[in-house]
Amino acid sequence: MALLLRNPALRSNLPRELLTACTISLSSRNFSVLNRPPPNYEGHIPLTKLEKAGLAIGSAVGSLINPYRGDLIAALGEATATPYFIYRLRDAMLSSPTGRRILRDRPHISSKTMSLEYLRSLPANTVGRTYADWLDREGVSPDTRSSVKYIDDEECAYVMQRYRECHDFYHALTGLPIVREGEVALKAFEFANTLLPMTGLSMFAVTTLKPAERKRFFTIYLPWAISNGIKSKEVINIYWEEELERDVEELRNELGIEKPVDLREIRKKDRARRRAEKEARERSSDSLGIN
Template sequence: MIGSIEPPGRTIDFPSQQVKNEQVPRRTMSGLGRRGASIVVRELTLSTPLIRSCHARPFSVFNRPQPKYPGHVPLTFVERGALAVGSAVGSLVDPWRADLIAACGEATATPYFIYRLRDAMLSDPTGRQILRDRPRITSETMPLTYLRSLPENSVGRTYAAWLDREGVSPDTRDNVKYIDDEECAYVMQRYRECHDFYHAVTGLPIFVEGELALKAFEFLNTLIPMTGLSLFASVRLKPAERERMLSIYLPWAVRSGLGSKELINVYWEKILEKDVDELRTELGIERPPDMREIRRMIREQKKREKERLAQATA
C-alpha cells in the first residue's frame, strides 16, 4: 500500500519506482508522529505518478466489445429483444425474407437453446468430430456434378435431385453474426446449412406449406425457438392447406421429430453414398406423404370438376 511504514531494510513498492526506507530509521519515524509521518509519505510520493482506478465502461450502444469472430455483431439485451420481435413480425408478413428468418433464429436461440444444441453435439462422437472439423456446406464442398453421379437412391443423389427440383443452391445461407459464443455460432451455421438436407431426406418442398411442416419437425428435433415461431405463419395458409397441415403433416412432424435422433449430429459429407431409405431408418424419420403429388392430384380433381360442370351447363 502506498505510504505504508515498513521495517528497515524492506522495500516499499510503487508503480514506477522502488523507494527504500533504509535512510529513515524506525525510531525516527515513530517519533515524527502522525503529522510528520504524513509529510514524509507525501514527499516520497511526489515523484510517483498518481494512480487512479479505471473501470471499463459497461457494454452499451456506444461502447461495444470487439467482435469474437469475423462478421460478429455484439448486441445489448435490448437490441437482441428488439431484433427478435422485429424479425419475427417481419418474417410473418413476408415468409420469403430469409434474412429476417435467420436474424430471428439467432436472436431467440440465446442464451439457452443454442447451448443445448451445442451440448448435444459434444455428447455425441460424430457431433464432436463435426465441431473439430467444422465443415461447411457450399457449392464448392458439395459440387453438383459429383452428387449427380452418385447411385440412384443415395443421400447425395437425393440431395442434388431436390436442389434441382426446387431450384435452390447451398450458397444462399446467411452467415451467423448475432450469436456471441464463437463455437455456438458455428453450431447455428451448421444447422442452417444442413436445412436443405432435411428437406431432401423428407422430400418436403420449399413453398410455405412444406416449410411449415419441416419447421414443425425441426422444432421437436432441435428445440430452436425460431422453428416453433414459424408455425404462426400457418395463418397464411389456405383452408385446404391448413386442413392438410393439421391432419397429415403436423402429426407426422410430432412422430418423427420426437422419435428421431439429433439431426445436428449427422455428418452429411461422409454419408453421401449411403442409401437414403437406410438412413431414414437409422435416424428414425418417417417419410411424409408427397406434398407435391397431393397438390397435383387436387389440381387435377378441380380441373375435372370444372370440365364436368361446364359440360353439364352446355
C-alpha cells in the same frame, strides 16, 4: 476474464461447464450502443439485450408477413436462440462422437465444398443423389445460407451455421418441397427435434395457408412432424459429407425418420381435381345456356 476466454491455450484447460458459464455471463453483460465490445469472430455483431429483443420482434413480424425472407428468418433464429437453446443444441453435439467431430472439423456445405456434378452422378438411391435431385427439382442452391452474426459465443455461432447449412438436407431426407406448406411442415419437424424457438415460431405461418393446406397440416404433417422429430436422433449430428454414398432409406431407418406423404403429389392431385371440377361446372353452364 475476457482475456482468459480469448486465449485458446487457457480456454482448453478450463472445464467446459465453467467455460460455458463464463461465456454466458460475458455475453449477457450490459453494454451501450456507444460502447460496443469487439466482435468475438469474423462478422459478429454484438447486440444489447434491448437490441436483440427488437431484432426478434421485428424479424418475427416481417417473416410472418413474407415467409420467403430468408434473412429475416435467419435473424429471428439468432435472436431467439440464446441464452439457452443454442447451448442445448451444442451440448447435444458434444454428447455424440460424430457431433464432436463436426465441431472439431468445422465443415461447411456449399457448392465449393460439395461437387454437385459428383452428387448427380451417384446412384439414385444414395443420400448425395437424393440431395442433388431435390436441389434441382426445387431450383435452389446450397450457397444461399447467410452467415451467423448475432450469436455471441463463437462455437455456438458455428452450431447455428451448421444447422442452417444442413436445412436443405432435411428437406431432401423428408422430401418436403420449399413451398410455404412444405416449409411449415419441416419447421414443425425441426422444432420437435432441435427445440430452436425460431422453428416453433415459424409454424405461425400456418395462419397464412389456404384452408385446404391448413387442414392437411393439422391432419397429416403436424402429427408426422411431432412423432418423427421427437423419436428420431438429433439431426444436427449427421455428418452429411460422410453419408453421401450411403443408401438414403438406410439412413432414414437408422435415424428413425419416416418419410411423410409426398406433398407435391398431393398438391398436384388437388390441382387436377379442382381443374376437373371447374371444367365440369363450365360444361354444365354451357349446357344450361344452350337449353
